[in-house]
Amino acid sequence: MDNYSSxxxxxxxxHASMSDSQQFHLLDKLKVFRIGGxxxxxxxxxCVIGKLFPARFVSGHVxxxxxxxxxxxxxxxxxxxxxxxxxxxxxGENFPGISTVWSIYExxxxxxxxxxxAVYFVHPDLQARLFLAIFGRVxxxxxxxxxxxxxxxxxxxxxxxxxxxxxxxxxxxxxxxEELDDQCxxxxxxxxxxxxxxxxxxxALPESVVPSYSMxxxx
Numbered sequence: 001m002d003n004y005s006s007x008x009x010x011x012x013x014x015h016a017s018m019s020d021s022q023q024f025h026l027l028d029k030l031k032v033f034r035i036g037g038x039x040x041x042x043x044x045x046x047c048v049i050g051k052l053f054p055a056r057f058v059s060g061h062v063x064x065x066x067x068x069x070x071x072x073x074x075x076x077x078x079x080x081x082x083x084x085x086x087x088x089x090x091x092g093e094n095f096p097g098i099s100t101v102w103s104i105y106e107x108x109x110x111x112x113x114x115x116x117x118a119v120y121f122v123h124p125d126l127q128a129r130l131f132l133a134i135f136g137r138v139x140x141x142x143x144x145x146x147x148x149x150x151x152x153x154x155x156x157x158x159x160x161x162x163x164x165x166x167x168x169x170x171x172x173x174x175x176x177x178e179e180l181d182d183q184c185x186x187x188x189x190x191x192x193x194x195x196x197x198x199x200x201x202x203x204a205l206p207e208s209v210v211p212s213y214s215m216x217x218x219x
Contacts, residue, residue, distance in 0.1 A: 023062040026054055033071050037165030043117055044080040046071070047166055049173075051088035053096065060100045064107050076111045081118040083157065083166065086128060087173045098131075102139075113141070119148045122157055123176060153177055 018026075027033070034047045089095050121128070129150065136145040151157050154169075154177050 018057060020059075020062050020065075023058045024066055026057060027063070027066045028070070030054060031168075033067070034168075035071065035074050036167060037161070039081045039118070039161045039165070041081075041117075044075070044078060045083055045161065045165065046075065046080055047083045047085070049085050049170060051085070051094050051170070051172065053094045055094050055096045058096075060096065060103060063096070063100070064104060067104070067107075072109055072112045075115060076109070077115075079115050079117045081120065081161075082116060083120045083122065083161065085122045085169075085173055086125065087123040087170075087176045089125075105140075113144070116144060117147060118160070119144070120151055120157055120160060121148060122151045122154065123173070124150045124152065153180065 030052045032049055032052045034049075035044065036047070037045045039045055091097075132145070132148065136148065140148075149160075154173065157166075
């Protein structure tokens with residue numbers, strides 16, 4: 001959701017020039033949605049790489065059909081966790097828009113939605129935090145908002161998921177993590193990131209006291 005509310009406006013969509021089958025194949029090829037591995041509690045993992053989503057080339061209805069046919073059917077039988085990687089997401093390029101995201105969420109079958117036990121949001125930006133803080137509690141059903149964990153660094157993801165369980169994590173995600181090493185300032189967002197406050201180094205709490213996912217700077 002990075003910069004989705006900023007100008008200039010996104011470039012026009014290109015999916016009108018592609019058939020539904022071409023769009024479907026593109027989603028398959030890019031592997032935006034990947035099911036594989038288990039978290040440390042033994043739950044299946046649905047990994048979503050936001051930057052890889054071709055927002056200009058795939059329509060909302062094709063995305064819905066793809067999820068119904070390729071993803072949801074595999075997640076109806078047992079609890080699972082979602083790892084959403086937000087690194088490098090920009091409006092128009094790889095973010096389909098709030099209305100589309102919302103319609104996709106509403107279309108998730110109850111049998112799938114009730115099996116979501118954790119959502120690990122990797123590399124959240126300020127816009128995403130604010131949007132979810134304002135609307136998440138109201139509109140996310142089934143206590144899903146309470147299952148959301150912001151993870152500003154990959155090291156915190158590995159506390160919940162063994163590294164080897166998520167295959168082919170894109171290199172740009174690791175590179176962004178390295179950039180944070182140079183830029184990071186200690187900021188405490190609290191357990192859900194709703195009320196940011198800067199901590200003076202002399203008064204900062206030990207990392208063992210404050211939740212790990214709130215102890216790194218945002219992008």
